[in-house]
Amino acid sequence: MNPTFKKVHSEIQRGMRLSRCKKCGCMRGTLANLKASLPLLKLKDAAELLQNVNEWSSQLEPQEYPCYGCKYCIPPEAMTILTSKYPLLASATLSSCEIKVNDNSWPQVEGEYTVLDKSAPVAVSTLASIKLEDKLARLKPEGLCIVGKTETENIGIDKIVKNVISNPSIRSIIVAGKDTEGHKSGKTLLALWENGVDKNMRVIGSEGRRPILKNVSVADVDKFRKQIRIEDMIGCEDTKSLVNKITELALQTPVQPAVSGCGCHGSCCDTTTISMPAVLVPKASITVPTVKAKKYSKSSIKLDKAGYFVILPQKDKSNILVEHYSYDNKLIRKIEGKSSRDIYLTIISNNWVTDLGHAAYLGKELSRAELSIKNGYRFVQDGA
Template sequence: MASSFKPVFSELQRGMRLAKCLKCGCMRVTLGNLKASLPSLKSEESRGLLKDVRVWLKGLKPLEYSCLGCSYCIPAEAMTTLTRKFPSIASATLSSCEFEVSKDSWPPVAGEYTVLDKSAPVAVSTLASKELEDKLVKLNPPGLCIVGKTETENIGVDKIVKNIVTNPAIGHLILAGKETDGHRSGQTILALWKNGVNKDMRVVGSKGRRPILKNVSLSEVNRFRKQVKIDDQIGRKNVKLLAGRIKDLSKKAVTPLALVSCGCESCDEPKRKTSSLAGNTRIKAKAPGSIKLDKAGYFVILPSKKDNLITVEHYSYENKLLRTIEGKSSRNIYHTLISNKWVKDMSHAAYLGKELERAELSIKKRFKYVQDGA
């Protein structure tokens, strides 16, 4: 074995003797990357290592965890050693880390996280702290959209970016819990937000081992950086403190552009449509006519002063109850109706927005709410 490959071989061989590495995603991903990238070196020594890699892949145990968060990650260190000596293979790595993206549901990328309210404005990454995720899910603080772990500085960050840019309701991302040793996923997300990526999609300023994003585009990275503000709580695990931060940030949330723009799903960066008017044209407002029936059905709005809760019942025109939506914020209920496409007609959407605001105001001001006829 040539001196260039011997340290890599020795590290991986040491890892393959450890039970924890045989069941870990770090080893599986590293060996998969080597299988994909070593052929590009076209040398006898690289072919020898490739032969060993194929044998090791067959010797792996069923996957039990994506990452244990070891302070010294053997496969990651081996890969770092190799890419330091052969920078050209960096672009061929992570090829086995592609994930499926769903176009029919949110979040589009599956993972170890829990969705609580997809219309809420705050997302939380608990980094390597699974127990913190469980506690936040149990507490379910208002304003929390999605919470889950982010253990790696590449595919883990890819998922964060992809899931956030596909939900314009999210305006804040809290990083909390234990940082992942070696991978430094929390620091990498902060670096991505502050600095972006270089031409090779490597996160500028990341201290992680392999912070290369392979599953998102430069456009998505730029949208992520513009869309969210990051609240750095790395290292903190106090659930009450985090719930307070979620509450505070949700109050600062603004209506996302994508929900008040033209609504075009193909736009990379949604913008409001504007009309070009010649001169100072004055248009006389007309009295509204009756709203045409929405094919999606009709809604009954029921505010409760006792519970400070707004209940919305969605019916078909055969008077069949389709679903019930509950919430304390008219904004959140409205976004839930729109994002799920339960309202088809724009005039009906405007009517519902007005009525939901009146319903919320009736709770705050303690007056009787009577739903206006459409």
């Protein structure tokens, strides 16, 4: 076996001796890439290494994390050794990492992030700082559209590009938190914005191990770079500083039209124009009454003659199940969906709720259920 293949073999074998590597998406992805690329070389040594790759693949354990965050990430380093010697293999890699795009919803590409306001202008990537996402989501700062981690310099960037260009409301991205060791996803995102990609879709100027984008086009990248600005706050995990920056960027951004479900602002959806009655705005000099909200107990909400709802988050399916009961405890129907908004509007449009107080309560609880799935905490439905 020639020196290059020996090095690759040695590195992968070293990784497969480590329990954390067997459970990591980095190892799984690298082995899949080797399976896709080695046959292209038509060399005896490549065929021999491929046999080892197949054997290692059978020894993998169920994936527990996409990237463990090691300072020296063995699998990508092994891949870099191979593609440095045989550059033609770069275009054949990442074959197992295709992302699924849903043109009828937003975000178009699902992932581990939290959507707060689809029409807001600021997105935040917390890179490898997973807890930072939850902290920001709980604060719900005005102007924040979406927040989530970005651990890889290829698929992670692909998802950001797809989701941003499908929502014209997003005009700024804050890159914060701890950057991923080796992958350098934060620096790669900055390099993409500043430099774009070369003819092989490699991010120009990136220091990441595999900064090759396989799920977006050059046109997508160009649109992304023109649409947004990126604020480099890599290393910052201070929520106060981040909230201040979100507010600052939001105030600098012109108001965009309201975003539709798929992020297209209505360009791909049937729209209905609703004529609203004219509203007479009082002159500034006229004093209008200010009503102080009263404090109401939970018992103040009247029973809805249409029945009541039991909300059941299904975290294993990333799904929300809602059971509709009559007041004699008879199950009337079940409503399923991934979005609290979709479920709420389905219930409203079918007149399955008739009391305004009950409708407001239902919307609040559905939103809490959706957040519990995204952020991994236990959901207990509040009594009306």
